[in-house]
Amino acid sequence: MSSQEHPLGISFEFFPPATDVGRGKLLQARDALATRQPRFFSVTYGAGGSTQERTRAAVRAVGERGITTAPHLSCIGSEKAQLRDLLAQYREEGIDSLVALRGDMPSGMASLGELRYGNELVEFIRDETGDHFDIAVAAYPESHPQAPNLDRDVENFARKMHAGANMAITQYFFTADAYFRFVDKARALGVEKPIIPGIMPIINYTKLARFSDACGAEIPRWIRKQLESYGDDSDAISQFGTEVVTNLCQRLLDGGAPGLHFYTLNQSTPVLKIVDNLTD
Template identity: 80%
Template sequence: MSTQEHPLGVSFEFFPPNTDVGREKLKSARDTLAERRPRFFSVTYGAGGSTQNRTLHTVNAVRESGITTAPHLSCIGSEKAQLRDLLARYREEGIDSLVALRGDLPSGMGGIGEFRYANELVEFIREETGDHFEIAVAGYPESHPQAPSLGRDLENFARKVKAGANLAITQYFFNADAYFHFVDRARALGVEVPIIPGIMPITNYTKLARFSDACGADIPRWIRKQLEAYGDDSESIAAFGEEVVSRLCQRLLDGGAPGLHFYTLNQAAPSLKVLDNLA
């Protein structure tokens, strides 16, 4: 598909760069992806305020594109007063969308803070700001890596959605059946909001394996073996990855997924190649 505006509910995630080269790379990716008129962009956030200012700077840079931009808001390690100030600042800046996450406890921090779970963060945002923000929460089709069971994880997911979320974005995965099973189970628990599948383009096997091991996303054995077989052949890895992810996305959309959320790693081309392959 070569149209400038994709008809689906497409969105893209960026992370705050920490170098001048990285900032220029992000601006280039932002401008290229904005041409597709996505539903929104999102910008990741470090727990405990470690990247708070950098995130806001990045959000404002991304918003220059004219596309709604949602900062990630992580509650572990944060205090209510700190988050209250941050929410007020976002409102002053004209930001009206958030991705609300529990987050991970940064190394060296002594305590969890006043929040333990994402549902508490969603409840707090609603108590403080009413309906000002559209709130997205995370879903884990293959279960959160720290969850004791898939069933418990689904219950936690339903709890944070019902606390006031408008939509959910999933962790990336490569097995469409995991997504469909997750959605079916969530609907059975009364979750009605859109559940948007998260998509990770495959461009580098070493990085993908490291990300996946850390976040609990499964790389099917046949994909791992093929990527391993390509060794340092980056062109073959990229071509194979494009084919695998394109087929995954097509199956998701054919099965009723309400859109696609791409984890871009601040690169435009891999996501756009996948989008252009979709019917």
């Protein structure tokens, strides 16, 4: 660990903004979060490359602070030639970390592309670039929405890790036991690399519930009921959310989690409240 790195091993994810106002918010969040010495930043990538140019621009902007920045790279809907060109461009730009994902099929796109699964993308990156990139892949402690069951999902996850990934970042969750159970199952299949919990701050209950229902992340009933009781009281939601997520993070760290990866939604304040609670 670098002497400049945060002792908790934190990292932060951003999404590529579509407007100048959004870009300003991204840079503000980057500057505020950079003060906490993260291990790295990551920048998301649209399905089938739909935000590829915005991702590259955001990676350049985020990386201006000198912190390792890892673009997301998805293979669904992409051809090998496209991916090969993008990998070459990232190498030329000094990028040495990636988040490799299967991705989702964009609406209206007819072809899945030449690579259909995350492990195939990891193998392709290794075949093309050797050990140049540190590669993170996704993990789903509560099972991927399209997996028939958790055991099958963990087997698929292990294939990605054994294909050459350096670490994994999980989908967000609010039940620590789901993470620990997933890690135990992965270790039983020979996965030894770090599995970093993905952490989602609770900012807006309506948006969180909609997104969670879509991606298969479970919001425990007691959390849903409490958030529902606050109605439009954003201050109460924020205070309760900060407490819940801080406690989750502390339990994960106490249980041996190798770090925390925060889904920032390009906002710094909610994340900083949690991070600073953990180091008080």
